[in-house]
Amino acid sequence: MSSGGNDNAGAAQRWRESIMQTYGTPPVELVSGSGCEVTDVEGHTYLDLLGGIAVNVLGHAHPAVTRAVSEQIATLGHVSNFYSHEPELRLAERLLTLIGAPDNGRVFFCNSGSEANEAAFKIARRTGRPGVVAASEGFHGRTMGALALTGQPTKREPFEPLPSGVEHVPFGDTAALEAAVNEETAAIVLEPVQGEAGIVIPPEGYLRSAREIADRAGALLILDEVQTGIGRTGHWFAFQREGVLPDVLTLAKGLGGGLPLGACVGIGEAAAMLNPGQHATTFGGNPVCCAAALAVLDTIESEQLLRHGAGLGEELVTMIERLGHPLVAEVRGAGMLIAVELNEKLASVVVETARQRGYLLNPVRPDAVRLAPPLVLERQQAQRFVRDLGEVLSEALAMSTGGEEGTR
The missing domain is CATH 3.40.640.10 (Type I PLP-dependent aspartate aminotransferase-like (Major domain))
Known part of the structure; x- marks a missing residue:
């Protein structure tokens, strides 16, 4: 069994050699987290908008x-x-x-x-x-x-x-x-x-x-x-x-x-x-x-997180809708449980593109991306994500068509 390197590629190799293949191979190895952010073994930081699949309602390493x-x-x-x-x-x-x-x-x-x-x-x-x-x-x-x-x-x-x-x-x-x-x-x-x-x-x-x-x-x-x-x-x-x-x-x-x-x-x-x-x-x-x-x-x-989560979740849905992106068919949300439905089956491409830009999302369906962020997500973090989401969607769409528009 190979020991692999001390990086994401090495972790992926070790995973394939020691873990049952019920999930596929994770692209990154996470080593720490604080609030809504996590850091991988190579030092890259991500805004965690999946929250362990709706688990980490208080984010990571919450003091309480x-x-x-x-x-x-x-x-x-x-x-x-x-x-x-x-x-x-x-x-x-x-x-x-x-x-x-x-x-x-x-x-x-x-x-x-x-x-x-x-x-x-x-x-x-x-x-x-x-x-x-x-x-x-x-x-x-x-x-x-x-x-x-x-x-x-x-x-x-x-x-x-x-x-x-x-x-x-x-x-x-x-x-x-x-x-x-x-x-x-x-x-x-x-x-x-x-x-x-x-x-x-x-x-x-x-x-x-x-x-x-x-x-x-x-x-x-x-x-x-x-x-x-x-x-x-x-x-x-x-x-x-x-x-x-x-x-x-x-x-x-x-x-x-x-x-x-x-x-x-x-x-x-x-x-x-x-x-x-x-x-x-x-x-x-x-x-x-x-x-x-x-x-x-x-x-x-x-911390009145019921009200915070409901309000910010509604804002997130509205902000994503206002992007008016041609790849987005619909945005559905109930508090901090949100799906961005796509016009094409590009959810995995969108999620990978978002990860490369520092955001963790989930391709819940081939044509839908799921967000289930911690309830402690800050408004500024949500706004930063939406600002980058337009480019993420455009890049994913360009990759699917082989075009250059929206890439950087």
Whole structure:
């Protein structure tokens, strides 16, 4: 095995020789970060507008998270699920209060969004009904149960047969949802905004309709807020925008502020459907991760980041639209979760061009670029990105056509 060089190319070589090829080879090795900026092994600095895929809501090395993690790991690092500890208890209570279910909700802590959705799937099975209705193009994780819920055939097909009973209907189509739900339906599983599908926002009132459809059928409403929760859309949770309350809520990503932490929250009858011995995870509710999450929630509240993220996210959408660039077909946004849809399948080219200019983005679809920056993104940083975005788009377009216009 080669040791490679101490640069990005060397890191790529070491990756190919030692890491399973499930992601492709990363173009850079990051070594440090502060706020919304990260630095690679060669000393190049980037404005991180992906935030670890909507994870680093407070950016990198935030003092509150750093302090909380350092103090907790020096006190109590891990206890398993045989014992309780204060950070876990406080975090569960805090989440239930923020959700609006302090008296009739219960939390199961885990390590990721996939695990949170696996727990939710198990809760649905405990109803005794065989069917689940989810959305086409929805994404709920890569484990087998979460993958069955995922409405993207290319991700599912290599691993079939998957758990049965899941039907997918078009996202945002109330009539299709109502037609699919019946007395055999255990649960409706939806994202309030489809993240991996390209930041797809449903029509106003869709979640309210889903709540009503679930109630009429006696089914559970399960909302996957792994990507949209913890302030990402300008609310603590995206469902709050429509004034509904799910029976089950799944969380991860931003919850741990960079540490692996997920949660499946049951509300009402769903809070008591899993009994002792029916579900568990060794690392779930780890004291260090819970301490980090408490610091995240405290900081979002004290620094008024819900309002900041909602406002700056709206400004970003407007500024990108005002570029009037011929490559941009549409800009969609919900708080700090934004997609720039392109007229051509050049997302990877745009992302690579942006990286060379010092910006980290994500080609969420071949024709769409995703932004999920930290909630602490500064207005000046957003404005600097938009100023450069026009040239990035022009250069990507010129590269695709072989022209010179827009290059430098």
